[in-house]
Amino acid sequence: MRRELQVASQPAFQRAQFELAAHIRNPQSNPAPEGIEDRRLEIYRSLFFNNIEGFIANGFPILKSITEPDQWGTIVRDFVHRHQSHSPYFLDIGSEFLHYLQSERISQPEDPVFMLQLAHYEWVELALDVSVLDYPEAQIEGDLLDNRPLVSPLAWVMSYNYPVHLIGPDFQPTEASSDATHIIVYRDRQMQVGFMEINRTTQRLLEILDKDKLSGRGALLQLATELEYSNPDAILEFGASLLSQLHSKDIICGFN
Numbered sequence: 001m002r003r004e005l006q007v008a009s010q011p012a013f014q015r016a017q018f019e020l021a022a023h024i025r026n027p028q029s030n031p032a033p034e035g036i037e038d039r040r041l042e043i044y045r046s047l048f049f050n051n052i053e054g055f056i057a058n059g060f061p062i063l064k065s066i067t068e069p070d071q072w073g074t075i076v077r078d079f080v081h082r083h084q085s086h087s088p089y090f091l092d093i094g095s096e097f098l099h100y101l102q103s104e105r106i107s108q109p110e111d112p113v114f115m116l117q118l119a120h121y122e123w124v125e126l127a128l129d130v131s132v133l134d135y136p137e138a139q140i141e142g143d144l145l146d147n148r149p150l151v152s153p154l155a156w157v158m159s160y161n162y163p164v165h166l167i168g169p170d171f172q173p174t175e176a177s178s179d180a181t182h183i184i185v186y187r188d189r190q191m192q193v194g195f196m197e198i199n200r201t202t203q204r205l206l207e208i209l210d211k212d213k214l215s216g217r218g219a220l221l222q223l224a225t226e227l228e229y230s231n232p233d234a235i236l237e238f239g240a241s242l243l244s245q246l247h248s249k250d251i252i253c254g255f256n
């Protein structure tokens with residue numbers, strides 16, 4: 001009611017702008033302004049919807065591929081009608097859409113159980129692709145065990161209840177996995193975004209390196225202690241190989 005009173009008290013040209021914007025955002029619920037030919041309105045409706053849908057489809061291609069076309073159109077239409085974006089930048093449409101899915105959209109019976117986690121995983125890929133974060137100033141090459149490996153700020157460790165990196169038209173789980181899926185999504189120095197499935201032990205090793213600021217050897221020995229592992233030499237041998245793999249992908253981005 002307050003919004004209606006505010007609109008009613010505004011000049012006629014502003015009321016016309018609000019009516020036009022409301023109609024373009026959701027023509028099913030908001031009648032077209034009087035005096036404008038529908039053929040012209042259809043141009044605005046199509047341009048607006050297709051632009052928004054295109055950005056969302058590019059950011060969430062797997063989610064779109066497993067969603068029926070009519071349902072997908074309904075979701076996008078509800079997004080532009082319901083969600084109030086807080087950023088004017090097209091690059092932020094992905095995060096706005098994710099927020100809408102997580103906090104504003106009314107879930108439907110036909111929604112896959114993994115929908116929100118898949119959307120988050122796809123958003124992470126997009127967010128890393130456009131991130132302005134950069135690698136810290138550090139020595140790029142060094143001994144993996146004796147120096148302190150630096151975890152890249154462009155390597156994000158995620159945990160999901162579904163194997164989101166495997167979901168597609170031919171694989172859609174119907175229930176959560178018994179074990180969590182841990183994934184590093186990262187951007188390398190060639191600006192390519194990739195992912196690497198890891199286990200909880202590797203995830204913990206990255207946490208130790210990032211927070212405790214130990215050498216590679218120190219981090220691996222701490223991990224061995226936490227796991228109550230009786231053969232530190234074996235974990236050092238395995239850990240050195242793992243650290244080398246992480247370094248080759250720029251997940252380990254340098255040394256102190």
